[in-house]
Each structure stands twice: as C-alpha cells, then as structure tokens.
Amino acid sequence: MEDRRSAKRFQMNLPVELQGPAGSAESATAQTRDVSFRGLYFEIDGEVEAGSPIEFILILPKEVTLAKDVRVRCAGRVVRVDKKDATKDAEGRVGVAAEIEQYEFMPPDS
Numbered sequence: 001m002e003d004r005r006s007a008k009r010f011q012m013n014l015p016v017e018l019q020g021p022a023g024s025a026e027s028a029t030a031q032t033r034d035v036s037f038r039g040l041y042f043e044i045d046g047e048v049e050a051g052s053p054i055e056f057i058l059i060l061p062k063e064v065t066l067a068k069d070v071r072v073r074c075a076g077r078v079v080r081v082d083k084k085d086a087t088k089d090a091e092g093r094v095g096v097a098a099e100i101e102q103y104e105f106m107p108p109d110s
Helices: none
Strands: 015-019 029-033 039-045 052-060 070-083 094-105
Touching: 015 039, 052 094
Parallel strands: none
Antiparallel strands: 015 029, 015 052, 029 039, 039 094, 052 070, 070 094
C-alpha cells in the first residue's frame, strides 16, 4: 500500500484541548498519536464526522520546544474517522485524523 501523506509524521503523545462548536462551552481533551506540520491523529470519546470543521489547542511541552510549554490554537477539518471495534478498545474511543488549515501561537498567559 502506498503512503499518500504529503508530510512526514512524528509519533508524539501530546495533549490536545478540543473546542466545542462556536458559542458552546463544550470541550474535551485527547492525546495525539502522531503529528505533522499539516495534521494530526488522536483518539476521543464521542462522535465526529469526516468533513466537519474542528478547532483545538495543541500543547507543545518544554521537552519539545526546549523553552516553555507552547500552546497553538488550530483550526482544520476532520479527514478520517476510524471507528474502533469495541473488543479492541474497551473505552469506546474513535480515531480522528484532522488536517490543520490555520494555526496561531497563543500568548503565554492565555
């Protein structure tokens, strides 16, 4: 099978804060499985549909930045949802691949 990725992926377990729809107080946390400059893959509890917009804050820890933790606000689109077999993932999580369309580095105190 040919790998169609246009950017190299790095296996990294980074914290992600998922933002709910605009105007909503909903949010969730997740851990990445891998990241690239164009996208990421993470697992979450709940439902999400391929093609839907997504907003999240990716936290780059000081071990990665070699300085302080850096928070990056990202907006993008879900490109794939991997529904897990309940026998493989007792926690009922789904895998989400999302592309990053925009990002901005957040001020240290936000």
